[in-house]
Amino acid sequence: MKKIHLLVAFLVILFSYGCSKEARLDFIDDALPAPAQVSSVIATPTPGGATLTYKLPNDENLAYVKAVYEIQPGLYREAKSSRYTDTLQLVGFGDTLTHEVKLYSIGKNEKSSEPTLVNITPNIPPVQSVFKTAVMTATFGGVNVSFDNPNKADLAIVVMRDTTGNNTWSTAATFYTAALSGNFAARGMESKSQKFRMYIRDRWNNKSDTLTQSLTPKFEIEIPKNTFIPLVLPTDQTVLAAAGYPIRNLWDGVGNAGFYASSNASILPQWITIDFGKKVLLSRFKQFMREADHCYAGSGLKTFELWGSNSPDPDGGWTQWQLLGTFNTLKPSGLPLGQKTAEDINYAVNLGADFMFPVDPVPVRYIRLKSLETYSSTGQVVIMEMSFWGQIIE
Structure with a gap:
């Protein structure tokens, strides 16, 4: 019993010493004067x-x-x-x-x-230097702004439109980016001469000068999807889709609830074919990523080609196909794999990653999507939706 009492007394003394020592480490002397200047x-x-x-x-x-x-x-x-x-x-x-x-x-x-x-005396701030590189031009259904951002500054590109022709300005679109360069379009506008403005803003609300131009958006419509059907050719993705995620989900319009996914056992490159059911002159298209694990990650499509034809090879070959373009999915923030912002997700999932053709394509009825690279999967490709714009030829 005596040994127990001695042990308890020792622990109490040790605890008290520890507390008093910690108190001395944390002690702040209010009487000390302010430090000297740097x-x-x-x-x-x-x-x-x-x-x-x-x-x-x-x-x-x-x-x-x-x-x-x-x-x-x-x-x-x-x-x-x-x-x-x-x-x-x-x-x-x-x-x-x-x-x-x-x-x-x-x-x-x-x-x-x-x-x-x-x-x-600061050097030229990004809102000014990036503005000097910005070019605003007419595009299909609206206006396009291209720019260089060598410092990868966090910026907002703001496009405004005179809605009445009497200097009644409203914001048409705002694009957030920290990418090294960008190509951004504000769309959904009539094909008639209109006045547009563009300026750049940073997170401290500094603003660039304002560029004002009269431009005429090029005519386009969203290609109706009611005639779209899958076309299965001999060399196409052999395991067409993971269970419950067929090709037709690419145009079902139900968002994350319905999406296309190839098999986990598939390999890259791989391709699928879509029959528009009519000949169209394409102006642009959008790819929508699936939120959660496939938005700039996993099986989300990163690099791909789009091919067009009016008479596909019956054997699944490529002789009757024309390359319409090679594309890379833009991440507005420019962040590396594994990192993304709310603006990145909004662009890829809600707005849709926007793609322009490097040259005006010929009218085609069939398109072939050739997947070259995903963000981190070895073969599976996941796409939530695809939409196409242009003109119906026949």
């Missing part, structure tokens, strides 16, 4: 910002360094870095003017030093 500040301009490097004060009370700066009149931002680094990144500027930045040393007791003042 010194030897060097500002290196970046697109829409700057990188600051500096010499830290030799003060045990230092917790972090804080920069305070104004990116727009009355709109201030803060940037912080710990005592273990000598670098701060400033972002959010929408111009190339000279801006004053205040650098504070902050103590563990949250006392601030007097500010160290430094002036920075």
Whole structure:
């Protein structure tokens, strides 16, 4: 019994010592003065910002360094870095003017030093540099905007339309991207001369200049799907589809509830054939990905070819087929495999990945979808829906 009492007493002392030691580690002395200022500040301009490097004060009370700066009149931002680094990144500027930045040393007791003042002059911000590369042209059913974004900045491309002809402007479409380059179309418009505007916005609400043009969208309609049927040729995907996910699901219009999937045992490349039931002059098409495991992942289709014919080879060969184009599915964010944003999902699942033909195709009745690469599967291909636009020839 005596040994038990001694053991309990020892544990109590050990616990008390541990608590008192922890308390000393966490102790903050409110009486300590603010740390000294940072010194030897060097500002290196970046697109829409700057990188600051500096010499830290030799003060045990230092917790972090804080920069305070104004990116727009009355709109201030803060940037912080710990005592273990000598670098701060400033972002959010929408111009190339000279801006004053205040650098504070902050103590563990949250006392601030007097500010160290430094002036920075940002390089051209992405909203301006990307705008300079942007080109707006008429396309089928609307207007197309192409652009280069070498810094992969998070941007919104905004297209507006004069809905009355009297400068009554409304947003026709907004495209969010962080991709290296892009090709974006706003559609669903009549084939008549209209006024359009385009500008670029970033996440700090900095805006570029505005491009205004009068353009005439090219005539097109969505090709009715009521005459579409599968055409099974000898060399087509032999196991046509996983159970319950046939080719006709590509045009059933029921979303995630119905989709096409080839067999898990299939290999790439593989192809399927669709009979439109009429000859059409295609202008563009959309591929809709299935949400969950096949949106920019898994068996989602990444790289493919589209071929057209009016008299397919009976033996399933390729002599009577013409290549209409080779396509890669765009991910607006530009993020690597395994990462995607809400905008990526909305584009691929709800809006549909939009594809233009590199050259105007000839009128065709039959198309062949040749799948070359998925995002990570070895053979299975999953597509939720496909839609086509153009003109009915006969």
